[in-house]
Amino acid sequence: MEISNLKIGLAVTGSFCTLSTILDYIRELSQNAADVVPIFAESVANMDTRFSPADEITQLIEKITGNTGIKNIQQAERIGPDKMFDILAVIPCTGNTLAKIALGITDTVVTMAVKSHLRNSRPVVIGASSNDLLGANAKNLGTLLNFKNIYFVPLFQDDALNKEKSLSFKPELICKTISKAADGKQLQPLLAR
Numbered sequence: 001m002e003i004s005n006l007k008i009g010l011a012v013t014g015s016f017c018t019l020s021t022i023l024d025y026i027r028e029l030s031q032n033a034a035d036v037v038p039i040f041a042e043s044v045a046n047m048d049t050r051f052s053p054a055d056e057i058t059q060l061i062e063k064i065t066g067n068t069g070i071k072n073i074q075q076a077e078r079i080g081p082d083k084m085f086d087i088l089a090v091i092p093c094t095g096n097t098l099a100k101i102a103l104g105i106t107d108t109v110v111t112m113a114v115k116s117h118l119r120n121s122r123p124v125v126i127g128a129s130s131n132d133l134l135g136a137n138a139k140n141l142g143t144l145l146n147f148k149n150i151y152f153v154p155l156f157q158d159d160a161l162n163k164e165k166s167l168s169f170k171p172e173l174i175c176k177t178i179s180k181a182a183d184g185k186q187l188q189p190l191l192a193r
């Protein structure tokens, strides 16, 4: 499906180094989709990091998307009942949030957003980026690969020699993955180069 028809929730979690490199891709998504509404993890909304103060990055993403972000669990809970989005994209998705989704834990803004959206059997797209996806989090990745309505932006080993358990997604494939997921299909190959 053309992404120009899609209203997208973009849940942003605390993979800060990735986040700082994908702003142009968030812009591309916002320019092409019908609407993109940011949803901020508590980490992104509150943590000043070496990459950016929290206020700066959240305001920049709000400016790029043209929408005020969802920042609390009460707002995120409305996503399902109000059928707010055609697709929910969790990009970037930390190992922490990925593990919680796999285990059905709903104690954060983003995990609440995912649970609420999934109740309508609508697609969730995950752009995972974590140093432990081939280690401690491999079992959670495996669990989610087997979940209905969950799709992944293709993954690659971002630094196989120095971070041998690390995987990250290909940001240039975000739009294509979302487009396929809207048709109920996983963009292939799942393991990118």
Ligand SMILES: Cc1cc2nc3c(=O)[nH]c(=O)nc-3n(C[C@H](O)[C@H](O)[C@H](O)COP(=O)(O)O)c2cc1C
Residues within 6 Å of the ligand: 012, 013, 014, 015, 016, 017, 018, 041, 042, 043, 044, 049, 050, 051, 093, 094, 095, 096, 097, 098, 108, 129, 130, 131
């Ligand atoms: C500078 C910085 C960079 C980080 N990068 C990542 C990352 O790429 N992937 C990841 O899984 N966690 C990363 N973390 C850790 C998460 O931010 C941390 O686990 C946080 O509790 C995740 O919460 P969230 O999943 O709600 O965003 C990073 C933390 C900091 C301070």
